[in-house]
Amino acid sequence: MTMVLAMLRAQPEHADELDAALREVAGHTRGEPGALAYSVARRDGDRFVVVERYADGAARDAHFAAPYVTALLDRFPLLLAEEPVVEFAEVVSAFAR
Structure with missing residues (x-):
């Protein structure tokens, strides 16, 4: 399982x-x-944290290639006040309820 934190x-x-x-x-x-x-x-009105989990890297890559994601990424220069911080990691432990 892979994770994205933005x-x-x-x-x-x-x-x-x-x-x-x-x-x-x-x-x-x-x-x-x-x-x-x-x-x-x-938080604080203008800050956002996005946490994503995917079954594997291929699913993550498919997400980032989707037209609705690329369209949003193309709008980032207008929408964002600074460069986004994006990290990718492999999940070593997790639970959900």
Whole structure:
């Protein structure tokens, strides 16, 4: 299982737009065969944390190649106040209820 952790800081005037876009991507991701979890958290108004889990690297790569993801990534220069921090890792332990 693989995990993605993304930390995003929106331009203040685009924070609600980024919020809506991340929610939309979450909805699409729910239908991806290898997607196990996708969570979006918002804090301090303009900061977002996205935590994703996929069955394997191929599922993760398919997610990042999906048109709704590439369209959002293309909008990042307008929406974000700074470069996103994105980390990829292999999950060594997890649980869900």
